[in-house]
Amino acid sequence: MSKVLLCPREALAPGEKMKVANSDVGDICVFNLNGTYYATADMCTHATASLAEGDMEDDLITCPVHWGQFHIPSGQAVTFPCERAVRTYRIIVTDKEVFADTAAESEEAELAAASPI
Known part of the structure; x- marks a missing residue:
């Protein structure tokens, strides 16, 4: 496991997102x-x-360049021109902080790989 601190729990309200270097x-x-909480690679798989x-919106994130969409929990590309899934990470939440396990794919992504949306 490679645990990376993403943010304090209170730093991200429901419906919000943020980039973590x-x-x-x-x-x-x-x-x-x-x-x-969910975490994906920040870079769109279609465009930079x-x-x-x-x-x-809901559980979808729209790329700001060509408006392709990804399902946040699974990372699956759901709208053209995006065709490749975005990498997702397993989340670990403590009382005060949110972490990503950068060595492990999220459970949702593993299920989606077996049964695409």
Whole structure:
């Protein structure tokens, strides 16, 4: 396990997202969806764009460059022109902080790989 601090729990309210710089795996985008935290690679798999700069609606993040969308929990690409999933990370939440295990794919991503959206 490679545990990376993403943010304090109170730093990200439900419906918000933020970019976290990480020199080991690249920038990470952390999301708070109704009190549940998710993390993906910040870079869109279609264009050079930060997903943290895109619009978030329900459980989808829209790339700010070509408006392709990704399902946040699984990382699956759901709207053209995005065709490749974005990397997701398993989340660890403590009383005060949110971490990503950068060595492990999220459970949602593992399930989506077996049964695409």
